[in-house]
Amino acid sequence: MSHSSGVRQVQKQQTRQALLDAGLRLLEHQNLSSLGLRELTREVGVSPAAFYRHFPDMAGLGVALVGEALGSLHATIRAVLAQGAGAAGSAQNDALIEASVALTADYVADHRPHIRFIARERHGGVGPVRAAIAAELDRFADEVAAGLATQPDSARWSAADLHVLAQLYVDHMVATAAALLEVPPDDRAGHERILAAARLRMRVIAVGRRHFFDADA
Amino acid sequence: MSHSSGVRQVQKQQTRQALLDAGLRLLEHQNLSSLGLRELTREVGVSPAAFYRHFPDMAGLGVALVGEALGSLHATIRAVLAQGAGAAGSAQNDALIEASVALTADYVADHRPHIRFIARERHGGVGPVRAAIAAELDRFADEVAAGLATQPDSARWSAADLHVLAQLYVDHMVATAAALLEVPPDDRAGHERILAAARLRMRVIAVGRRHFFDADA
DNA sequence: TCATTCAGTAAACAACTGTTCTCCGACTTT
DNA sequence: AAAGTCGGAGAACAGTTGTTTACTGAATGA
Numbered sequence: 001m002s003h004s005s006g007v008r009q010v011q012k013q014q015t016r017q018a019l020l021d022a023g024l025r026l027l028e029h030q031n032l033s034s035l036g037l038r039e040l041t042r043e044v045g046v047s048p049a050a051f052y053r054h055f056p057d058m059a060g061l062g063v064a065l066v067g068e069a070l071g072s073l074h075a076t077i078r079a080v081l082a083q084g085a086g087a088a089g090s091a092q093n094d095a096l097i098e099a100s101v102a103l104t105a106d107y108v109a110d111h112r113p114h115i116r117f118i119a120r121e122r123h124g125g126v127g128p129v130r131a132a133i134a135a136e137l138d139r140f141a142d143e144v145a146a147g148l149a150t151q152p153d154s155a156r157w158s159a160a161d162l163h164v165l166a167q168l169y170v171d172h173m174v175a176t177a178a179a180l181l182e183v184p185p186d187d188r189a190g191h192e193r194i195l196a197a198a199r200l201r202m203r204v205i206a207v208g209r210r211h212f213f214d215a216d217a
Numbered sequence: 218m219s220h221s222s223g224v225r226q227v228q229k230q231q232t233r234q235a236l237l238d239a240g241l242r243l244l245e246h247q248n249l250s251s252l253g254l255r256e257l258t259r260e261v262g263v264s265p266a267a268f269y270r271h272f273p274d275m276a277g278l279g280v281a282l283v284g285e286a287l288g289s290l291h292a293t294i295r296a297v298l299a300q301g302a303g304a305a306g307s308a309q310n311d312a313l314i315e316a317s318v319a320l321t322a323d324y325v326a327d328h329r330p331h332i333r334f335i336a337r338e339r340h341g342g343v344g345p346v347r348a349a350i351a352a353e354l355d356r357f358a359d360e361v362a363a364g365l366a367t368q369p370d371s372a373r374w375s376a377a378d379l380h381v382l383a384q385l386y387v388d389h390m391v392a393t394a395a396a397l398l399e400v401p402p403d404d405r406a407g408h409e410r411i412l413a414a415a416r417l418r419m420r421v422i423a424v425g426r427r428h429f430f431d432a433d434a
Numbered sequence: 435t436c437a438t439t440c441a442g443t444a445a446a447c448a449a450c451t452g453t454t455c456t457c458c459g460a461c462t463t464t
Numbered sequence: 465a466a467a468g469t470c471g472g473a474g475a476a477c478a479g480t481t482g483t484t485t486a487c488t489g490a491a492t493g494a
Contacts, residue, residue, distance in 0.1 A: 029342065030250055030342040031248040031250045031251065031341060031342040033247055033248045033250070033251040034248065034250040034251040034342065090433070116340075119340040120340045120341060120342065122340070123333075123336040123337045123339070123340075123395055124248060124337060124341070125246065125247040125248040125251065125337065134399075161417060164414040164417050164418060165417075165418070165421060167414070167418075168389070168418045168421070171388070171389070171392045172385070172388070175388045175392075178340055182351075197381040197384070200378060200381050200382075201381060201382070201384075201385045203425075203429070204382060204385070204422060204425035204426060204429060205421060205422065205425055206425070207424070207425040207428050207429050207431075208420075208421035208422055208423070208424040208425025208426075208428075209421060209425075210428075210433075211424050211425070211427075211428040211431075212420070212421060212424050214424075214428070216307070216427075
């Protein structure tokens, strides 16, 4: 058999990664559908034909970038949500909100180009990429719904309705991430303004969930 | 002076409109940044050079499309929100939610390509278009905030926090509109599924607003 | 050691791109 | 009726684009 860590494979992965990195760099200021194959290979320093050794399409490159951008996030999200399992009270809830917002802020700070790519291509013109992003976000919603289900405030909620609520949380986090991109990375004040707004909105949603089945709701 | 309804002006507006219409048609399956000038003029049946008589750029065409897509919506939104002014009780609130959701559904049904364009270019690669969309959505948030302010449930809310809440409503409506686009126009079941989820989420937010300052919030 | 695999190259393909120029001819003003 | 305006056509510009082809030479496995 051919073990997968031969010199050949390693070098192939290196240029593949170089293509992904250069793509991300070039996509900071343009859409995937306007990124040229030659433009990309020129940036990397390989011949145009070399691209086809790694991806069938530009769409293929895009799908790979989606995985790079969001793939590692699932475990992190589950970890954050686990800290609120079974906990009650608004103090505990606020801690969970704070942790979620902090996670969003940190991830955007550390992966700006990736997040920008996701925001840009979420409704972009490249079908397979749109589908890949939608699939990842759906998985996020599943995970958030599972996390919500363990909390006392969700006692009277059906699984289906919890999933709808989870989508609201996910959408809101994506919106917050996109808002953070609109502000320069070193603008601490603008940064904090967005995060404060995000916290407020999450608290409104949390309160709404808790009182949703009250008599005067 | 030259009155603005001469044969000349009318014909000019006609080809301008033809450019906008053809643009919208071609943008249904691609991004603005990948729409070629020649591709567009070919679709309309005019020479490439004719484009420059109407727009300096593709970005210019895009900004004009933003106005076409969202400009007429402000008055409609104000009208819907006015019906809830000063009203209390969850029944009245539900009516307002229903009206908002119905407005969104109708507008998407009647302006699918426009809304698709907005969703696609909201975070797209063309700066001026992004800015134009952001400006329109900000105006929507202003209008929603003004509408919310007239309701008893907002009694203890500051103007600034109401504006943050209004952005949540606007974001949610945009997300709902985008979700409607993902489903074929004649899929009544999928359509209704999305609208039911939107209503639920809006109700959660409304309940959260009402109980936000409760002792156990 | 020798044959095989295969990532990357170079060149050629036909087609396409945005922009500028000069010109025409129908509308508009005087 | 003459002079002026101006939307649009047509051609030329110098590039660019994605894709396929035959090839090289180093890593690989027997």
